[in-house]
Amino acid sequence: MSHTFDIVIIGGGVVGLTTALALAQKTSLTIALIDTKKLSPEWKKENYDFRVSAISLASQHIFENLGVWDAIKFKRVSAYEKMQVWDESSGTIEFDCEKIGAKSLGHIIEEAVIRSSLLEMIMTQKNIFLYDDINVVSIEKNIESVVVKTQEKELECKLLIAADGGNSWVREQMGISINQMDYQHTAIVCNVQTEFSHEYTAKQKFLNSGPLAFLPLSDTHTCSIVWSVPQSEADLLLTQSDEDFCVSLTNAGIHSLGKILSTTQRYSFPLRMRHAESYVQTRLALVGDAAHTIHPLAGQGVNMGLLDAACLVDVITTALNKHRDYTSLATLRRYERFRKSDNALMLNAVAGFKKIFSSQAKPLTTCRNLGLALINKSDFLKNKFMRHAMGLRDEMPTLTLCQKNNWNF
Ligand SMILES: Cc1cc2nc3c(=O)[nH]c(=O)nc-3n(C[C@H](O)[C@H](O)[C@H](O)COP(=O)(O)OP(=O)(O)OC[C@H]3O[C@@H](n4cnc5c(N)ncnc54)[C@H](O)[C@@H]3O)c2cc1C
Numbered sequence: 228m229s230h231t232f233d234i235v236i237i238g239g240g241v242v243g244l245t246t247a248l249a250l251a252q253k254t255s256l257t258i259a260l261i262d263t264k265k266l267s268p269e270w271k272k273e274n275y276d277f278r279v280s281a282i283s284l285a286s287q288h289i290f291e292n293l294g295v296w297d298a299i300k301f302k303r304v305s306a307y308e309k310m311q312v313w314d315e316s317s318g319t320i321e322f323d324c325e326k327i328g329a330k331s332l333g334h335i336i337e338e339a340v341i342r343s344s345l346l347e348m349i350m351t352q353k354n355i356f357l358y359d360d361i362n363v364v365s366i367e368k369n370i371e372s373v374v375v376k377t378q379e380k381e382l383e384c385k386l387l388i389a390a391d392g393g394n395s396w397v398r399e400q401m402g403i404s405i406n407q408m409d410y411q412h413t414a415i416v417c418n419v420q421t422e423f424s425h426e427y428t429a430k431q432k433f434l435n436s437g438p439l440a441f442l443p444l445s446d447t448h449t450c451s452i453v454w455s456v457p458q459s460e461a462d463l464l465l466t467q468s469d470e471d472f473c474v475s476l477t478n479a480g481i482h483s484l485g486k487i488l489s490t491t492q493r494y495s496f497p498l499r500m501r502h503a504e505s506y507v508q509t510r511l512a513l514v515g516d517a518a519h520t521i522h523p524l525a526g527q528g529v530n531m532g533l534l535d536a537a538c539l540v541d542v543i544t545t546a547l548n549k550h551r552d553y554t555s556l557a558t559l560r561r562y563e564r565f566r567k568s569d570n571a572l573m574l575n576a577v578a579g580f581k582k583i584f585s586s587q588a589k590p591l592t593t594c595r596n597l598g599l600a601l602i603n604k605s606d607f608l609k610n611k612f613m614r615h616a617m618g619l620r621d622e623m624p625t626l627t628l629c630q631k632n633n634w635n636f
Contacts, residue, residue, distance in 0.1 A: 228380055232259045232356065235375050235384040237363060237397050239266045241280075241338060242515030242532035243390030244345040248293050249540040249626060251352045254547055259356045259382050260349075261375070266359040268346035270302060275418050275444055276337035277494055279451040281307075281429065281526035283333050285618020285627040286533045290341075292626050298344035299336060305445045306331035307429045313599075314433035314584060315480075316592060320603045322613050333526075333617060335429070335442045335451065358382070366400050373510050386554040387511050388539070390532075393501060395517035403503050403513070410498040410522050410581060412437050413461035415454045417493040418444065419476065422485025425450055430481055431524070433584040436460055438524045439479055450484070452476070453523050461495055498522055502574055506567055507559035512539055519570050525577045530618065531570055537624035538565050565622075 234250060236243050239262035247260045260266075282290075282304075290296040308331055313319035324332045349355050358377070366387065367374040373387045389397035398405070425443035432439050437455040444451055454476075456464065464472060473487040501520045506513045515532030542562040546553035602608045614620065618627060 230259070230356075230380065230382050232257045232382060232384045234386045234388060235259045235261065235373065235382050236388040236390055237261050237375070238390035238392060238395075238515075238517065239264070239342075239357075239359065240390060240392060240515065241341050241345070241529055242536055243388070244342060244349060245289065245293070245533055246388060246390060246514055246536040246539065247355050248295070248345055248349055248352065249289075249536060250543065251349075251355045252293060253540055253544050255354065256543075256547075257354050257356070259358060259384065261358045261361060261363060261377070261382070263362055264359065266342075266346060266357055268343045268350060270339055270343035272303070275449065275451070275491075276339035277416055277418060277451070277491060278338040279335055279442060279444070280338060280341075280529045281333050281442060282336050282341075283527075283530045283616060283618040284329075285623060286530050287334065288618075288629050289533050289537055289626045290344075291629070293345075293348065295344045295348050298347060299340055302340045302344065303337065303445050304340070305335040305427065305443050307333060307335055307427050307443050309426075309428040310431070311428060312431045312433075315435060318600060318603060320599055320609070322609055324613075326606060327610050327613055329617075331427075332429070332613060335444060363396070366397065368401070368508075368510055385510065386543075389511065389513045389517045390515050391517050393499070393516040393520040395513065397511075398503060398513055398517055401508060401511055403505055403508070405501045405503050407502070408500045408578065410455075410500060411457055412455040412498045412522065412581075413458050414496045414498055414523055415456065415461055415464055415493050416452065416496065418449060418451050418491045419473070420488040420490075421448050421450060422488060423483065424448060425484060430483070432479070432481060434479060435585075437585065438581075439476075439481070440524070440526075441481055441484065442526075454479075455498060455522070455524065458497070465493055465495055500574060500578060502571065506535075506563040507556065509556045509559075510554045512559050512562060514539060518566075519574060521574055522577050522581055524581060525573070525616070527573055527577070527616070531573060534569070534618070534624060534627070535562075535566050537626035538562055540626060541624045565624075 233256035310322040375382045424447040430441045441450040476487040514535040
């Protein structure tokens with residue numbers, strides 16, 4: 228059976244869901260959203276999701292403007308006020324929201340909370356049609372339309388948006404190549420109970436083997452950890468008993484949190500930098516991890532994807548308002564121009580950061596220690612870093628602008 232839509236989005240992760248909701252609210256286009264998994268707004272309060280993200284102020288504004296922030300906040304968020312970064316041989320840099328007159332640096336939020344809140348709002352939207360628990364078997368891009376075939380259905384559209392994550396099948400089918408680099412790290416992710424309160428401070432220690440981050444959750448003695456290590460070390464940490472893993476984590480030396488008392492199940496993610504050579508073709512746009520993946524050390528992956536979504540929506544609405552073809556390469560290239568350079572900057576900065584912190588070569592460690600000391604002494608530099616990470620910079624998409632005309636901290 229064949230169905231016709233204006234836009235089909237493949238991938239219902241945070242970025243695909245946000246793109247669908249924003250397009251549905253800002254235009255009268257009809258949108259189909261496809262995911263291989265079941266998409267349900269159901270959310271279970273009892274346990275923390277193992278996947279959490281540090282959500283920037285710009286991303287918070289996107290959720291506010293889409294009317295989902297209150298639902299997210301009502302479920303569960305953790306505002307973090309400070310961030311401490313240090314390595315084994317240098318002093319600590321501390322970022323404090325008070326220094327820029329803000330109430331927090333951002334929020335640590337479980338992915339399940341964001342997805343559920345977006346889906347609740349999507350269910351109320353008459354111009355979004357969900358096709359979940361379904362496999363796409365082929366995509367045919369013609370001059371006039373794109374035909375997406377699943378085993379049972381055929382969805383025809385004017386524009387296809389790929390939001391199907393880092394291993395994007397759509398990107399591959401459409402022949403878009405990627406620049407990639409193995410970070411030679413695997414991230415171990417779990418939630419742990421700590422002896423002392425995290426005091427709403429995000430902590431990241433650069434160990435010789437890679438960064439270890441503690442992200443404060445709403446319970447003051449629970450943190451989500453992201454421990455990035457070479458694969459051989461990850462294999463060891465993943466096979467340890469829970470008790471031994473807690474000892475390893477305690478010994479890794481985030482002393483201000485005391486002993487690690489317990490852990491949830493551990494999950495692992497091999498880390499790879501990917502950047503699509505092009506984000507667009509005629510009738511096709513890539514957003515989120517389908518276009519780029521980044522090391523989690525800067526906590527920027529989903530924030531970058533949400534900016535892609537907001538920017539693409541700006542470009543499409545502008546084209547519609549000017550009665551231009553929103554599916555043309557010329558229109559979509561505007562989206563690519565805005566986002567590709569911004570994302571490349573972040574990808575390069577994080578790759579450089581990772582390199583500097585993983586080197587034990589004396590000249591580099593000396594430069595690193597001097598650099599860290601300099602940054603820590605300079606409120607100007609620290610404020611610049613904080614504002615950039617929070618998404619407070621020039622030329623941001625409309626959806627990131629605060630409607631209340633203040634920072635709403
Ligand atoms: C350990 C770790 C920690 C991180 N921490 C942070 C952080 O603190 N802050 C931050 O901003 N980012 C963080 N990130 C990055 C962030 O998780 C990703 O950038 C984000 O999840 C990408 O969202 P997405 O919607 O683009 O893709 P995904 O979340 O991968 O969603 C893709 C969706 O597409 C669906 N799909 C896949 N293939 C198909 C197909 N063929 N057909 C139909 N559907 C399909 C999937 O089922 C899924 O629902 C972290 C990542 C990792 C690994």
